[in-house]
Amino acid sequence: MVQDLIDELGRLPGIGPKSAQRIAFHVLTADPADVRRLAHLLVEVKEKVRFCVECGNVAQAERCRICLDTRRDPTVLCVVEEPKDIVAVERSREFRGRYHVLGGAISPIDGIGPDDLRVKELMVRLTDDVVTEIILATDPNLEGEATATYLARLVKPMGLRVTRLASGLPVGGDLEYADEITLGRAFEGRRVLDV
Amino acid sequence: MYLSRLELSDFRSYPSLAVELPPGVSLFLGLNGRGKTNLVEAVGYLATLASHRTGTDAPLVRAGCDSALVRAVVDHDGRPVQVEVLITPGKANRARVNRGPVSRPREILGLVRTVLFAPEDIALIRGDPGERRRFLDELLVLRSPRMAGVRADYDRVLRQRNALLKSAGALRRTGRGDLATLDVWDAHLARTGAELLGARLELVADLAPLVAQSYGRLAGPDATGPARVAYRSSVARDLDPDQSREHLTGVLAEELCRRRREEVERGVSLVGPHRDDLTATLGEQPARGYASHGESWSFALALRLGSYELLRSSIGPGGGPILLLDDVFAELDSSRREALARVVRQAEQVLVTAAVSADVPEQLAGARFEVGAGTVSRQP
Numbered sequence: 001m002v003q004d005l006i007d008e009l010g011r012l013p014g015i016g017p018k019s020a021q022r023i024a025f026h027v028l029t030a031d032p033a034d035v036r037r038l039a040h041l042l043v044e045v046k047e048k049v050r051f052c053v054e055c056g057n058v059a060q061a062e063r064c065r066i067c068l069d070t071r072r073d074p075t076v077l078c079v080v081e082e083p084k085d086i087v088a089v090e091r092s093r094e095f096r097g098r099y100h101v102l103g104g105a106i107s108p109i110d111g112i113g114p115d116d117l118r119v120k121e122l123m124v125r126l127t128d129d130v131v132t133e134i135i136l137a138t139d140p141n142l143e144g145e146a147t148a149t150y151l152a153r154l155v156k157p158m159g160l161r162v163t164r165l166a167s168g169l170p171v172g173g174d175l176e177y178a179d180e181i182t183l184g185r186a187f188e189g190r191r192v193l194d195v
Numbered sequence: 196m197y198l199s200r201l202e203l204s205d206f207r208s209y210p211s212l213a214v215e216l217p218p219g220v221s222l223f224l225g226l227n228g229r230g231k232t233n234l235v236e237a238v239g240y241l242a243t244l245a246s247h248r249t250g251t252d253a254p255l256v257r258a259g260c261d262s263a264l265v266r267a268v269v270d271h272d273g274r275p276v277q278v279e280v281l282i283t284p285g286k287a288n289r290a291r292v293n294r295g296p297v298s299r300p301r302e303i304l305g306l307v308r309t310v311l312f313a314p315e316d317i318a319l320i321r322g323d324p325g326e327r328r329r330f331l332d333e334l335l336v337l338r339s340p341r342m343a344g345v346r347a348d349y350d351r352v353l354r355q356r357n358a359l360l361k362s363a364g365a366l367r368r369t370g371r372g373d374l375a376t377l378d379v380w381d382a383h384l385a386r387t388g389a390e391l392l393g394a395r396l397e398l399v400a401d402l403a404p405l406v407a408q409s410y411g412r413l414a415g416p417d418a419t420g421p422a423r424v425a426y427r428s429s430v431a432r433d434l435d436p437d438q439s440r441e442h443l444t445g446v447l448a449e450e451l452c453r454r455r456r457e458e459v460e461r462g463v464s465l466v467g468p469h470r471d472d473l474t475a476t477l478g479e480q481p482a483r484g485y486a487s488h489g490e491s492w493s494f495a496l497a498l499r500l501g502s503y504e505l506l507r508s509s510i511g512p513g514g515g516p517i518l519l520l521d522d523v524f525a526e527l528d529s530s531r532r533e534a535l536a537r538v539v540r541q542a543e544q545v546l547v548t549a550a551v552s553a554d555v556p557e558q559l560a561g562a563r564f565e566v567g568a569g570t571v572s573r574q575p
Contacts, residue, residue: 106376108359114375142351142383150379179302180341 002028051083054125056101056118058083066098073097078135079122079151081105081144089137097135100125105143106150114150122151126158133161140167140185196271196308196514197544198238204264205257206282207233214571218270220540220561223548229566231548235311235519237265238546241278242309242516243333244288244300253284269307271514278306301347305340308516310503312523316495320482324472331395331473334402334502337516338509342394349387353464356380361462381451388467389443392428395468396436399426401509406501413493413500413534419478422494429470492526500538507542518545524554532556 002024010020027035051057052064059065066072066086076097080086086099102117125131136151138144152162168186169178178186197218203209208230223231236246236255246255256263266279280300281289290300297303318326335342359380403424410422428434430450434443450466451458458465475482475494482494507515518539524532524547536556539545549555552563563574 106379108355108362108376108380111358111362113359142348142355146355146376146379146383149382150376153378179299179344181344184341 051101055099056083056103056121057086057099071096074130075132076135077125077131077133078137080137081139081147085137095135097133100134102138102147105138105147107143117147119151119154123154126155126160131160133163136162136164140165196269197517198267198307198546199270199275200268201234201238202264202266203233203237204266205260206237206263206265207255207257209233209569210257212569212571214564214573216544216546217562218544220545220547220559221564222552222555222559222561223546223564223566223571224552225548225550225566227550229568231550231566232313232521234566234571235313235521235546235548238267238307238517238519239309239311240265240282241267241280241303241307242337244280244304245333247311247313247315251284252282252288255282256284267307276306278303301340301343304336304343308337308506308510308514309519310499310506310516311519311521312496312499313519313521314523314526316499316523317491319495319498320475320486320491324470327473328469328471330498331398332391334505335394335398337502337506338398339394342391345387345390345394349384349391349468352380352383352387353467353469356384356464357462360458360464363459363462377455381448384464384467385444385447385451388447389440392430392434392447392468392471393436393438393440393443395471396426396434396438399424399473400436402501402505405504406497409500409504409538410493410497412538413496413531414490415530415534418493419490421478422482422497423476424498425474425476427472427474428468429472430466489528489531493531496523496527496531496535500535503539503542515543518542520545520547522548522550524549524556529556533558 005027006017006020006024009015009023010017012020015023048060049058050060052059052062052067054063054067057064057066059067061068073096076095077100078089078095078097079100079102080089081102081104083101086101089095089099100118100122102119102122104112104117106112106114106117126134134151134155136148138147148164152164155162166189168182168189169175175183198216201212201214201216203212205211223234225231232248236248239247240255246252249255262281262283264279264281266277268275268277270276277291277293279291280303283289288300290297290303292303292306319330332342332346336346356377359377363377406424407421411418411420414420414422426434431446434446447466454465475498477486477490477494480486482491486494503516503518520539523535527535532554533556536558540558545559545561547555547559548566565572565574
């Protein structure tokens with residue numbers, strides 16, 4: 001039975017056989033109440049959490065917390081690949097608009113085209129003329145860039161402001177340790193200093 | 196630069212090996228099948244992250260083991276740097292510099308630079324265009340490690356675009372076409388393709404005179420000549436290496452537009468530097484198909500010697516590449532042997548393998564190593 005637990009844990013993303021073993025033995029010695037709470041949460045999350053009909057974020061009701069929040073700016077839309085990207089952007093507390101989750105990026109190798117992403121839903125949201133700017137926050141890799149370019153071309157004729165997140169140097173880093181691609185991007189995206 | 200130490204674990208035939216190397220010439224002697232080539236292959240792997248003998252990593256790992264380790268100490272003008280790569284087939288390789296892990300193995304490129312001469316080089320003249328593109332791209336990365344990223348990006352765009360064209364072709368036949376995203380991939384292909392194309396054009400412009408000069412030295416005054424190399428683009432003739440990347444992007448984009456129907460019908464990318472070639476001509480005739488065996492060999496060696504000269508001059512003192520000569524003397528007549536020896540002995544370090552010492556010209560005297568089954572020992 002312990003081996004079954006180890007096997008199941010090992011199937012989770014990011015957990016190798018050694019970590020799985022460690023977690024399994026930790027569970028064996030842990031407080032029964034803690035373990036029960038974890039098991040209960042796992043089931044509850046799976047049963048109760050669904051996806052927001054508006055933006056595609058995880059939600060406990062028909063709409064997610066952010067779409068229901070009337071204090072958020074409805075004119076700015078941030079387009080991301082996955083719900084976990086929303087968590088990352090929210091952590092910065094810089095963005096006060098709303099989101100749209102695509103559910104991935106265009107990648108013909110994996111058979112993913114625009115029809116497999118929530119692109120139609122995005123276009124529908126843009127037709128009511130509330131949104132004036134969309135921020136393309138897809139991943140800064142080839143597939144993310146391609147998706148951003150595709151969306152930009154699609155949305156541009158609608159007269160919206162289309163922006164892309166800057167990519168460049170990490171804050172608090174050293175120039176000499178930046179890899180050449182990041183540094184190249186940072187040069188491309190340089191800006192005039194206002195003094 | 197020179198390697199002062201080489202260590203192997205479970206690499207090819209070596210369970211465990213550590214050997215100290217001097218600057219200058221080192222000669223590795225041993226019977227066939229004892230693992231001489233494995234040594235130069237390991238050093239070459241540190242420089243290019245690929246083997247010159249195989250396209251996959253699995254044969255590099257000793258039978259029954261999961262991974263192979265290549266570690267070396269390279270001396271840059273008196274400053275020792277330890278570089279290592281752990282090769283695990285089916286998984287990402289891991290690399291370390293001075294015992295510290297680097298985030299991507301690509302980051303070690305440039306720390307060890309080599310130019311390898313091997314019997315396989317004859318394919319540079321007689322083989323498919325793919326061999327010559329690989330030769331150019333490897334040299335490109337040795338000269339400017341940044342190009343490894345450009346190459347990887349281009350390959351990825353190409354694979355994505357081919358996947359799309361393939362599925363688009365299939366969809367079209369059934370009456371439902373989806374080419375909406377092809378424009379996006381075209382733009383990416385044109386941009387990264389222009390970057391690669393421009394870099395190759397510049398490289399060939401710099402390399403061509405050095406190859407001609409090296410061929411002259413190897414083949415002697417009576418040979419057919421001159422030996423010329425030129426870049427042949429599948430997109431346009433007479434591309435100038437001084438043209439801006441924007442211009443090349445435009446040229447590629449235009450051609451992509453022109454041949455789109457053909458590409459969709461055939462389901463593959465027909466436009467881009469992955470269809471280009473390096474042409475080699477001897478006098479008025481193409482070397483491929485016309486040159487004799489000896490001439491083809493001299494031409495292949497001239498390409499390698501030209502590469503060496505190019506790297507030596509573009510990187511400056513102390514940064515010149517290490518020369519690896521894998522069993523090449525056996526294929527050459529005595530005048531070519533001596534001509535080659537005269538040039539290569541000026542390098543900071545030369546590692547030579549041979550089955551018998553009689554094959555190696557006397558000018559290349561240096562440290563001698565005996566290669567046995569899984570062992571390498573220095574001879575007094």
